[in-house]
Amino acid sequence: MGTTPTEVLAFPNISAIVRDNGTAEVVVAGNSRIVPAGESLQDLRNNALDLVVGEARTLQRPVRVRIEDPEGHGELIVHPDKKIESVSYESSPARRRTQAPETPPREAAPLTGTVPATGPATVPAESDADSAAPAKEDAQPWPPRPASSSPASSGPVSSLEPATRRPLKEAGSFLAAPGTVEPATQGIRGMLNNLGFSLAPSADELGEREDIRLASKHFAGTRTIAVVNQKGGSNKTPTVADLAAVFGRNGGSVVAWDNNPTTGTLGWRTEQGDHTRSALDVIAAADALLSPAARSADINAFVHHQSTDKYDVLRSDADVDGTHEVTAGEVDILHRVVSKYYRLILMDSGNNHRSAEWNRMIDHADQLVVPTTNEEDRVEAALLTLQGLDLKSDRSASLAANAVVIVSERQKGEARLSQETADKFRPYVRDVVVVPFDPALKSGQIRFGALQPATRRAWLRAAAAVARGL
Incomplete structure (x- = not known):
């Protein structure tokens, strides 16, 4: 049974082009490879298909290839085991003449895979190749035998069926769908590409590219993400810092706001600027910052920029003798700024x-993130936080149902426990992501570049999950 064409991925974009001057090339994801010369047009076709088979073997799956030569154009599916299926093929107009050629057919070498007759084997000139006795299907997959032709048929075609008219509204766009994929940059494929090869990225690398695309997305209007768990020590602050770093490093305009009624720890775990201002100072200067005369750089006097992770921090009040409690109205003012x-x-x-x-933070939120470690009390607190929001209002219930839960391993060797914790939440929220243990997150300033590769990849995955809800 053949492969259904829709089941074969359309990337990388592959074309095999054979020219009547005896040259050919295979183009994979925009990178051209010259096809070895042959003694005949069919040799060039076979050599081109050998290169495509090599690409299919590298990807370990069938690939689509658009074919083009002097006799016509179409599409094939090429398998790693050299099995080749025809999706479509259309002869060029010059090959579908309604009159026989005025000159007699010339002698030519038999096509690859044909059975030679007694005496010199002849086929019609290349312009009448469609009416020649076809070779065995496995031996000559290109050009494919037209489905309507019979092995016994020969001679010129007497007439052409007129094209059936169709309503213009049924016509899709004639623009080619974007199919070019940049060659692999990671793993063994990336190493080989540095040596001159042109190998497509692996499924893992394609997944990472998609997560980066989501984390880089610019939205129409500001989006607010609330990171909540009513139990302390549930990894809220590292979650805020690492998500902000992923979004910031991928081109976002990002602020991490410590909306804590007491002295929050976000200011302790991040870089401090050349001042000590906090959210209370923003409230005091709100009129000036919201005025039409305010400039985009004016906010820099109140936030603390993270030099390598490319986001800003708005700290909570750190005065040990402070008595001011931020009200719901003041949260509104801060959010406007x-x-x-x-x-x-x-x-x-x-x-x-x-x-x-x-x-009030929940009222402004567009997306909810609930972090937890795999400790029992933190897990239970995460659940209670979600259940409380589910009961609070229709809007907060929607936030809870579409929440992203992030399970951070408390210590090394708890991968299985973390997955079990994640599985408990999966039926109730939109997505759950597990972040492995990383000693760089235990204490001190949080710098994304200091994390282990697996940890950075997990936070990128988490940021992409959050972005899908925005």
Whole structure:
């Protein structure tokens, strides 16, 4: 049974082109490879298909290839085991003449795979190749035998069927769908490409590219992400910092806002600028920052820029003798200010889900992220946080149902426990991502570049999951 054409991926974009001057090339994802010369047109076809078979073997799956030569054009499916299937083929107009050629057919070498007759074997001139006795299907897959032709048929075609008219509204776009994929840059394929090969990326690399695309997306208007768990020590602050780093490094305009009624730890775990201003200072300067005369750089006097991770931090009040409690109205003011200067807001939170500050954050949120470690009490607190939001209002229930839960391993060797924890949440939320243990997240300033590759990849996966909900 053949492969259904729709089951074969359309990337990388592959073309095999044979010219009547005796040259040919195979183009894979925009990279051209010269086909070895042959003694006949069929030799060139076979040599071109050998290169395509090599590409299929590299990808370990069938590939589509568009074929073009002096006799026509079409599409084939090429398998790693050299099996070749025809999807479509159309002879060029010059090969479908309604009159026989005026000159007698010349002698030519038999096509590859044909059975020689007694005496000199002859076939019609190349212009009448469609009416020649076809070779065995496996031996001569290109050009394919037309489905309507009979092995016993010969001679010129007497007439052509007129094309059936169709309504113009049924016509799709004539623009070719983008199919070019950049060659692999990672793993053994990337190493070989550095040596001059042109190998397609693996499924893992393609998945990573898609996650980067999502993390780089620019939205129409500001988006707010609330990171919540009503239990302390559930990894809220590292979650905010690492998600902000992924979005910031991929071109976003990002602020991490410590929306904590007491002294939050986000300021301790990130770089400090050349000042000590906090959210209270933004509230005091809100009129100036929201005025039409304000400039985009004015916010820099109040936030703390992360030099390598490319995002800003708005700290909570750090005065040990401070008594000011931020109200719901002041959260609104702060949100108006940061919405003017940033496209993406990640809000760290405290543990008091009854406070006005916490609940106003939920009112502004477009996406909910619930972090937890695999410790039992943190896991239970994450569940209770989601259940409380599910009961609070229709809007917060929608946020809970579409939440992303991020399970961070508390210590090394807990991969199985983390997966079991993740599986508990999967039926109830939109997505769950597990982040492996990394000693760089235990203490000190959080710098994304200091994390292990597997940890960085997990946070990229988490950021892409969050972006899908925005």
